[in-house]
Amino acid sequence: MEATQKEKNIKIIKDVLKQYLQEKSYRNTPERYAILEEIYNMDHHFNVDDLYFIMINKKYHVSKATIYNTIEIFLDAGLIRKHQFGEKTMSSSSYEKSYFDKQHDHLVIYKEGSDKEIEEIIEFCDPRIQGIKQSIEEAFGVKIDTHSLYFYGHKKK
DSSP states (O other), rough: OOHHHHHHHHHHHHHHHHHHHHHHTTOOHHHHHHHHHHHHOOOOOOOHHHHHHHHTTTTOOHHHHHHHHHHHHHEEEEEEEEEEOOOOOOGEEEEEEEOOOOOOOOEEEOOOOOSSSSEEEEEEEOOOHHHHHHHHHHHHTTOOOOOEEEEEOOOOO
């Protein structure tokens, strides 16, 4: 049977991780690959607590410390991206898979009556932002490698 695109993508990111671990002389552990696969099976942003809960429910024997350390490796390897959607602590940082994702920005919608509790995160891509980026590059004689843009708000009543 032919592999699905998701299965092909997971094989690719596992190969990327393997190469990264070899280059950095890090241990090549099955836990790292299991965590990576769980992340790439998600279709939403996640935090360490979310990931830990998923791993425990699937009977993986990993500690939160292992997940935190693994997250740092994945960040450095370019396999995930970190967000601070108004959160103040590392434990409440949000992450998303990034290896196959195109550049996008975020609209953070807070729950009614709150400026801290997030109801929804909407990802969007607006070509006008690319134009602004190009204008900045020309004006300042720089090459912008990446950017992050967050809008925060509440739903209209």
